[in-house]
Amino acid sequence: MSNYLILGAGPAGVIAAETLRKVDPSGSVTLIGDEPEAPYSRMALPYMLAENVGESGTHLRHGERHFDKLGIDIRQGRVNALDVGARSVALSDGSSVGYDKLLIATGSHTIRPPIPGMDLAGVENCWTLEDARKIAARAKPGSRVTLMGAGFIGCIVLEALAARNVDLTVIERDDRMLPRMMDNTGGQMIRRWCESKGVRVLVNTAVQGVSKSGEQLVLELAGGESLEADLVVCATGVKPNVDFLENTGIRVEDGIIVDNRLCTSVPNVFAAGDVAQGPDRTTGRQEVHAIQPTASEHGRIAARNMAGVDTPYGGSLSMNVLNTLGLVSSSFGAWDGVSGGSSTNAVDTLGYKYLRLEFEDDYLVGALALGLTQHVGVIRGLMQTRVPLGKWKARLIRDPHQLMSAYLECTQGVIA
Amino acid sequence: MSWQRKILRVDLTKGEITQEPLNMEWANEYIGERGLATKYLWENMDPTVDAMSPGNVLIFATGPLTGTMASTSGRYAVVTKGPLTGAIACSNSGGKFGAELKFAGYDMLILEGKSPAPVYLHINNGEVEIRPADQIWGSTVWNTEEWLKSHHQDPQMKVASIGIAGENGVRYACVVNDLHRAAGRSGVGAVMGSKNLKAIAVRGTVGVKIDKDPKAFMDVVKDTHQMLADNAGRKGLTKYGTNAMLTSMQKFGGLPTHNFQEVQFEGADKIDARAMMKPNDSGHVNLITNKACFGCTIACGRIAHIDKDHFTIVNRKEYWHASGGLEYETAFALGSVCGIDDIDAATFAGYLMNEHGMDPISFGVTLACAMELYEKGAITKEDTGGVELKFGNPEALTIMAEKTGTYEGFGQDIGLGSKRLAEKYGHPELAMVVKGQEFAGYDSRALQGMGLGYVTSNRGACHLKHDVFAEDMEDTGHTGKAKPCKDSQDNIAAIDSTGLCIFTTAAWGLGDFARQINAACEGDWSEDRVRECGERTWNLERQFNLKAGLTKADDTLPKRLLEDPVPTGTAKGNVHALDKMLPEYYELRGWGDDGVPTPDTLKRLGLS
Amino acid sequence: MHKALVIDPDKCTSCLQCEMACSFEHEGVFNPAKSRIKIFEFEHGKRSIPYTCTQCAEAWCMHACPVEAITVNLSTGAKEVNPDVCVGCKVCTIACPFGTVNYESDSGKVAKCDLCGGDPQCAEVCPTDAITYVEADWTGYDKMRDSAVRAHS
Numbered sequence A: 001m002s003n004y005l006i007l008g009a010g011p012a013g014v015i016a017a018e019t020l021r022k023v024d025p026s027g028s029v030t031l032i033g034d035e036p037e038a039p040y041s042r043m044a045l046p047y048m049l050a051e052n053v054g055e056s057g058t059h060l061r062h063g064e065r066h067f068d069k070l071g072i073d074i075r076q077g078r079v080n081a082l083d084v085g086a087r088s089v090a091l092s093d094g095s096s097v098g099y100d101k102l103l104i105a106t107g108s109h110t111i112r113p114p115i116p117g118m119d120l121a122g123v124e125n126c127w128t129l130e131d132a133r134k135i136a137a138r139a140k141p142g143s144r145v146t147l148m149g150a151g152f153i154g155c156i157v158l159e160a161l162a163a164r165n166v167d168l169t170v171i172e173r174d175d176r177m178l179p180r181m182m183d184n185t186g187g188q189m190i191r192r193w194c195e196s197k198g199v200r201v202l203v204n205t206a207v208q209g210v211s212k213s214g215e216q217l218v219l220e221l222a223g224g225e226s227l228e229a230d231l232v233v234c235a236t237g238v239k240p241n242v243d244f245l246e247n248t249g250i251r252v253e254d255g256i257i258v259d260n261r262l263c264t265s266v267p268n269v270f271a272a273g274d275v276a277q278g279p280d281r282t283t284g285r286q287e288v289h290a291i292q293p294t295a296s297e298h299g300r301i302a303a304r305n306m307a308g309v310d311t312p313y314g315g316s317l318s319m320n321v322l323n324t325l326g327l328v329s330s331s332f333g334a335w336d337g338v339s340g341g342s343s344t345n346a347v348d349t350l351g352y353k354y355l356r357l358e359f360e361d362d363y364l365v366g367a368l369a370l371g372l373t374q375h376v377g378v379i380r381g382l383m384q385t386r387v388p389l390g391k392w393k394a395r396l397i398r399d400p401h402q403l404m405s406a407y408l409e410c411t412q413g414v415i416a
Numbered sequence B: 001m002s003w004q005r006k007i008l009r010v011d012l013t014k015g016e017i018t019q020e021p022l023n024m025e026w027a028n029e030y031i032g033e034r035g036l037a038t039k040y041l042w043e044n045m046d047p048t049v050d051a052m053s054p055g056n057v058l059i060f061a062t063g064p065l066t067g068t069m070a071s072t073s074g075r076y077a078v079v080t081k082g083p084l085t086g087a088i089a090c091s092n093s094g095g096k097f098g099a100e101l102k103f104a105g106y107d108m109l110i111l112e113g114k115s116p117a118p119v120y121l122h123i124n125n126g127e128v129e130i131r132p133a134d135q136i137w138g139s140t141v142w143n144t145e146e147w148l149k150s151h152h153q154d155p156q157m158k159v160a161s162i163g164i165a166g167e168n169g170v171r172y173a174c175v176v177n178d179l180h181r182a183a184g185r186s187g188v189g190a191v192m193g194s195k196n197l198k199a200i201a202v203r204g205t206v207g208v209k210i211d212k213d214p215k216a217f218m219d220v221v222k223d224t225h226q227m228l229a230d231n232a233g234r235k236g237l238t239k240y241g242t243n244a245m246l247t248s249m250q251k252f253g254g255l256p257t258h259n260f261q262e263v264q265f266e267g268a269d270k271i272d273a274r275a276m277m278k279p280n281d282s283g284h285v286n287l288i289t290n291k292a293c294f295g296c297t298i299a300c301g302r303i304a305h306i307d308k309d310h311f312t313i314v315n316r317k318e319y320w321h322a323s324g325g326l327e328y329e330t331a332f333a334l335g336s337v338c339g340i341d342d343i344d345a346a347t348f349a350g351y352l353m354n355e356h357g358m359d360p361i362s363f364g365v366t367l368a369c370a371m372e373l374y375e376k377g378a379i380t381k382e383d384t385g386g387v388e389l390k391f392g393n394p395e396a397l398t399i400m401a402e403k404t405g406t407y408e409g410f411g412q413d414i415g416l417g418s419k420r421l422a423e424k425y426g427h428p429e430l431a432m433v434v435k436g437q438e439f440a441g442y443d444s445r446a447l448q449g450m451g452l453g454y455v456t457s458n459r460g461a462c463h464l465k466h467d468v469f470a471e472d473m474e475d476t477g478h479t480g481k482a483k484p485c486k487d488s489q490d491n492i493a494a495i496d497s498t499g500l501c502i503f504t505t506a507a508w509g510l511g512d513f514a515r516q517i518n519a520a521c522e523g524d525w526s527e528d529r530v531r532e533c534g535e536r537t538w539n540l541e542r543q544f545n546l547k548a549g550l551t552k553a554d555d556t557l558p559k560r561l562l563e564d565p566v567p568t569g570t571a572k573g574n575v576h577a578l579d580k581m582l583p584e585y586y587e588l589r590g591w592g593d594d595g596v597p598t599p600d601t602l603k604r605l606g607l608s
Numbered sequence C: 001m002h003k004a005l006v007i008d009p010d011k012c013t014s015c016l017q018c019e020m021a022c023s024f025e026h027e028g029v030f031n032p033a034k035s036r037i038k039i040f041e042f043e044h045g046k047r048s049i050p051y052t053c054t055q056c057a058e059a060w061c062m063h064a065c066p067v068e069a070i071t072v073n074l075s076t077g078a079k080e081v082n083p084d085v086c087v088g089c090k091v092c093t094i095a096c097p098f099g100t101v102n103y104e105s106d107s108g109k110v111a112k113c114d115l116c117g118g119d120p121q122c123a124e125v126c127p128t129d130a131i132t133y134v135e136a137d138w139t140g141y142d143k144m145r146d147s148a149v150r151a152h153s
Ligand SMILES: Cc1cc2nc3c(=O)[nH]c(=O)nc-3n(C[C@H](O)[C@H](O)[C@H](O)COP(=O)(O)OP(=O)(O)OC[C@H]3O[C@@H](n4cnc5c(N)ncnc54)[C@H](O)[C@@H]3O)c2cc1C
Pocket: A007, A008, A009, A010, A011, A012, A013, A032, A033, A034, A035, A041, A042, A043, A044, A045, A046, A077, A078, A079, A080, A105, A106, A107, A108, A126, A127, A128, A153, A156, A157, A241, A244, A272, A273, A274, A275, A289, A290, A291, A292, A293, A295, A320, A321, C089, C091
C-alpha cells in the first residue's frame, strides 16, 4: 500500500488526490494545504468579486464531505521543509509527515514591486480568498480603485472590479495591456475598448511609491503626477512556492523542473500546476504555464505516474481566455510567431474583432483572437493534434476565419 | 406569435435607418411575406413611378413561419415594382438568408430611395449600418459573399446580393442569397442595383419564438413533417429534384424548344434528371448530392459539378468546384428552349446565372429569342461580336451567359429581355412573354390552364403562381380550367405569404398551412380565412398593376401561342383558347369585362 | 454501454432542423446560433457536416472547470454544464480541443451538448437519419476519438 502525500490544495493538488484515489484505491492519500479554506479555485475569485457567486461558488468541489467520502485525508498546515532522504516533510507546527510518493503542488505567491508603501493597508493582492474578501470590503460602488498591472490576472481582476461599479484606473508599466498575452494590435484594441467603457488606462506608467494621506492612498507616478485611491490592487507578478525545497537537490528554475511524467529531478517527488516547469507541447522546452487547464492536466498525469500507471504527457499549451468588460479574447501557444514561420491575420478595428494565426511549416502553432466565442477550442485541437493543414493553410492565410472548416476537414478527413 | 413585430426601414437617399413596429392589423389581413409586403408596397409607393427610379420601393419580407421548425421555413419574398414588366414583382427565395433576417429580429426590410454611392447593408441583430461598397461593386455574387464574410470576420453571416448584371440594370437581374438560391424572377436585382445597393449581409442570433402555444405548434409540425416524409411526390423531389419534370414534359409534349417553336426536344434525355445521375463517357457524374434550404425536409436542391475536361472550364480552374446544379427551369431555359443538349454547358451557364445574379428563365428565353432572330437574319454575327448564335450551340449559350452577366458586348442586348430585344430587332412577335416577362418551361398550348395562369399572373408569365397541373395533364382542352386556376392562385398567394415553400403542396393542402399558422399566430386561422388572405393579396396585386397603368390588353399571350398549332405531342394541333378562358376567369374573380375588380369584390375583400 | 450520437455527413442535407430542435429544447426558441449541434457547409453545399460534442471520456472541459460546473450524467454519459454553478470563466471553451463548448454572452455561461437527458432532439427531428442516437460501439465518431487520444498523449 502506497502512501501518497500532496502539498497544496489548489486545483492541481485536488485533482491529483482524486486521480490517485481512482487509480490506486488502496493507497493512502494525504493532502496538505496552508489556506484556512475549503479547497477553492483562485480563478473563480473574480466571479465572487463580481458577485456572480458567493464564496462557496469558488470551491473546487461541492459535494458534501467530498474528500471524506473519497477517503482523502485533507489537512491544514504549512510545509517548511522537505527531507527527500527520509521521505518526509516538516510542518510549521513541528509535526512531520512521511510519504512514499510526494506531489508538490504549492502554486505561487504574489510579488509586489520594491517601492515604498506597498505594505500599507489598502494595498491588496488579488490572489487568495482572503485577498478577495479584503477587496470586497473596500471596493464599494463609486470608490476609487487603482489596479497596478494589466497582465492576464490584472485584466481578469479589472473585469471584476468594474462589475462593482468602482471608479477604476489601470496602470501598466509596459506599453500596452496584456503585454504577454496580446500583441500590439490586440492590446491596443482591448485598451480602447476599456477606455470606451469608462476605465482610465495608463500605459508606459510606473508607480514610484504609495503613501497615506488621511484615509486616502496616494500613488506617485513616474511623471510626477499623483493619484488618489481608496484601494490599490496589485497584480504585478508571482513567484513559485519553492522555499522549502532548498538543499533537497530538486532542480528549480522558473519553477520546479519536471519531465514528461511530471517527475522532478529527485525520484518519487513529482510536481504539478503553477509551481511546475514542465514540457511545453509546442516548443518542446520546459515552461511554467500558470493556468488552470495545465494545473488540472498536471495533477491528473502526475497522479497516474505516481501510482505507477505510466502516462507520458504530451506537454501543456500556453493558452488563456479573458473577458474584458464583455470583449472576449484568447491566446494560444506561439502567438507571437516562430522564426521561419508564417502568419496571417484579420483585423476589424471598429468592430473589435481580431484573429491572428501563426504557422510553422504545415502546422498551426499559435493564435490570438478577439471577439471569438464559438468553437474557440479547435485552435487548441489543431495545435496539439498537429494535423498538417495541407491546402487549408493557404485558405486560412486568405481568411483566418475558415478555422472551423479547416479543423473539420483536417481532423475528420472530410474531402471538400 | 412567431413574429418579431419589427420592421427595418432604410432610406438609402438619406442614409437613414429606422425601426418600426410591424402593422399587426395588416398582418392579420395578409398573413405575411408576399401578401404583407404587397400591402406595404401599396401603402408606401406610387405604382406609376419608373421601376428603376429612386421612387420605387424594395421590400424583403419574411412570413410568420419563416425561421420556425415548420418544414421549408426558409422562405422570404422580395416585392417591388418590376423593371421587366412595369407590374408588381414578387420573387421568393429559400436558402438561409430569410431565416437569418428574422433571427436578427426583423420581419421585413423596406428599402427606399437611392444611395448616392454604392453601399451594402450590414445587419448584426440590433446593429445596422450602411457601409460603402466600393470594394465589392463590380464583383460577382460569389466574391461579394466571400469578401463580406471575411471582412466582417463572420463565417456564419448570410448574404443576399446582386452581381454585375444587377449593377448594370440587366432587366432580369436577380437577388442571389447563399451562393445559389435566388429571388430569381422579375428583375428584383435590377431594382436593387438601381438603388446602388450591392448586398445585404445579416447575422441574427436573437431567434424566433412561438408565444402562442409552443407545444401545440410542435405537435402540428411533427404531424406535417410526417406527411412530407411519407409522401411519394416529396420522395421524387428529393431524389430527382424538379428536373424530373423534364421527362414528363418531353413525353407529354409541353417542353418549350427552340423558342417555343416546338414542344418536344430531341436532346431531352441528355439534360434530364437521369442524365444528371449518369456517368458520361469519361465517367463523370454531373450530380453530387441534394441539398436543402433552411428548415426544409424535402431537399430538392441539386449540387452538381462540371466535367473538368469540358470546354467550358477545362482552362478555368476557378470553376472546378461544386455548386447549384440544374433544376427543371434551368434545364429548360439553358437547354431545350435554346436547343442545347450539353448538360455541362447548361450546368456551367447555371453557375454563371448565380455568380452574376440573373434569372435563368428570362435569360434563356431571351437567348432563344435572339437565336431565332439570328437564324432569321434579323441579328447578325456583327451584332453578336462574332458569336454563332444558333440554336443548339452550347458555346453561344455560355459566352452569352458570361457577357450578359458582366454586361459586355451583345450581352447588353440580351440583358434587355425578350420583349425589348425583339422590338429592337424588329420582331416583337418573337418575344415569348406575358407583360414583358418570359415564360417558364411549359407550353401554354399544351397546358391550357398553365397558359391562363401565365396570362393572369400579376408579375408577368410565371408558372409558380397557380397550379392547374393535374387538370392540364389529364386533359389538353381548356374547359373547366379557369376555376382551378383562380382557386389555386388564391391558395398559392396565401402559401407564399406564410414563409413556407409551395413544393410542400405535394403533401399538404391549404388546411395544413392554416393549421401551422394557427398554431403560431394570434387569432383563429381557419383554412377559409387563409384562403381569403390569398385572394385579397391577389386582388391587391392586380390593383397595383392597374394603377401602374396595365390594362386588360396586357392579359394576353404572344401570337405564336394563340395562332400556331402545337406541332407534336399529346396536344398536337392545339392553340391556346385564351379568348374563351379569360372572360370566365374575370367573372370567377368578380372582375368586370375590363379586368378590373368590381366595387363589390373590393368591398368583400376589404380593399375599397 | 451508453448510446451516442452517430453522424453520417453523407446524409446531411443542411436543413438545420437539428439546430432549431436543439435551440428549442434548450432555450425555448428557434435559434441556430444557440444550437449545441452545428452544421458546417463546404464548397457551395457539396458537403455538410453536423458537429457536436462526442462526450469524450477524457472530457477536457470537465477537468478544466475550476468550480465543478461540468459533471457526468451517469445515465447518459453526457458531460453536462450546470448553469447555476458555471461562473462563465470560459476555460472549458479553450480546454476542449474539439471546440464544442461555446460561451454565450447573453447568459454569461457556456453551453454544450447534453444529449437532452437521453432523448437528443437533433436525432429525433433529422429527416434523413444523418444524426442517429444508437449504441455506441460502432459510432462514426471513432475518428474524432482517435484525435482525442492523440491530442491527449
Ligand atoms: C485572480 C485570478 C484569476 C485567474 N484566472 C485564471 C483564468 O481565467 N484562467 C486560468 O487558466 N487561470 C487563471 N488563474 C490561474 C489559476 O488560478 C492557477 O493557474 C491555478 O490556481 C493553479 O493551480 P495550482 O493548484 O497549481 O496552484 P494554487 O491554486 O495556487 O494552489 C496552491 C495551494 O498550495 C498552497 N501552498 C503553497 N505553499 C504551501 C506550503 N508550503 N504548504 C502548504 N500549502 C502551500 C497555496 O496556499 C495554495 O492553496 C487565475 C488566478 C488568479 C489569482
